Amino acid sequence: MAKRHPGLSERHRKIMEFLTKFQDANGYSPSIRQIGDSIGVKSTSLVDYYLNQLLEMGYIERENRISRSIRVLTPLPSESSLPSKVADAIRNAGNAISDLISIPIAGRIVASAPLPMPTSDLNYYDAESSVDIARSLLPSRDVSELFALEVDGDSMIDAMVNDGDIVVMKKTSTANNGDMVAVWLDDKDETTLKYFYKEAKRIRLQPANPNMGPIYVEDPKSLRIMGKVVLVIRQIKSVAG
């Protein structure tokens, strides 16, 4: 259950350290160039390059084209500097009190229709329905991007997901190899849940059910990643039938 830390170069480590430190000290993220300075690199593109790797590896998150929008997801264990009382307090308040997270249920997921997405980042409130999940079950510290969908129909059984199941997803448009993602296939006009693998010239979508074969997507453009699945919950509801 512990996060994997593969191939983190010295540079990567330094960047992560700088990110957390800077965030902690200033309350906002550094710019690309500031990161470059911190590791002695003059080229912004190189920093961008590293940031993308860290993103791939799931260490950080960024918003496209938005300044200083880097979020550190897995702070490295090496923290000894907590200058900001505020940050500290907030952090403590976060994980000390709310072990239970309420995730809005954005709608139902059907193979034949696109994914309903939470209408905005701000409407936690009006979600009429939601699921409560223990924080310990979730990989991400960042709760804001999580939403849940209820599976409608049998069309996802090849993903080992059945009618009535609840999938908790994280909003994203990129995926790492091995992630289970919800994708919209343009040519097939359908939504599907599959494991994502980027291969040399194509993308392999592997069903969770080991008995079923993968499908391949040659054109990355025709595949829209809507989010990655982080949790599946099935309440057995003793239905007669």
Place this chain on the structure above:
Amino acid sequence: MAKRHPGLSERHRKIMEFLTKFQDANGYSPSIRQIGDSIGVKSTSLVDYYLNQLLEMGYIERENRISRSIRVLTPLPSESSLPSKVADAIRNAGNAISDLISIPIAGRIVASAPLPMPTSDLNYYDAESSVDIARSLLPSRDVSELFALEVDGDSMIDAMVNDGDIVVMKKTSTANNGDMVAVWLDDKDETTLKYFYKEAKRIRLQPANPNMGPIYVEDPKSLRIMGKVVLVIRQIKSVAG
């Protein structure tokens, strides 16, 4: 020594609210223009104007000429409009503990072996591992009879349950029609998860996967119900393969 909070106009309040909300949701501050949008103001200068006032009054901090560098210093009191996380946290603080129940993981479930059962009702403590589940996800009021098992191997895919999944079960030796039960089949020498239906002269065990056929047990004696499944949890763990 608390800061004075004089003359906070509706606009000020709205801005503060938006700031905290946005920060909370995105992990970084909004831009001037985003703030403007949020309060229905087109002019960036006006937003700047307000921000300076808030700064004067000690509500926020900003860095000159740095994007998205606003820090909220004094989150507004109560007001019923706090960002959800905090609000929820506070609200739940009292009953959070009781809403979350810790279920011991008794062992692993394999088709080829009997179910490991919790040795006694009292050994919550020494359970090295456990899962935390929100009470709202569980049907049963009675926590003491619940235990969890981790699925080992692919042998349960006909129950739509895969390697690594966690099944939460309620200890029982009887079942009602429609329950999903874990049963030990004497003649086959295996454990399986199936929906339980008592028919006229036999018992029908129906896989969760609608594509697969049922199996029938003629002799009720050769079937031992170990418990009924109340919840299945699958954490997607992004493993390459």
Place this chain on the structure above:
DNA sequence: ATAATACACGAACATACGTCCTATGTCAAG
């Protein structure tokens, strides 16, 4: 040796974003 790949630099570019200046309207005090 050749090709492919990862790592690195710098510069050009587009734009997101903060700053600041001008104009307009309101309203209470002088």
Place this chain on the structure above:
DNA sequence: CTTGACATAGGACGTATGTTCGTGTATTAT
């Protein structure tokens, strides 16, 4: 009525910042 403080709008301007592209150099695979 005039004055001035305050609230609001619009936009010009400069720069801070993320993105992209062309190029170069090691390192590794074929």
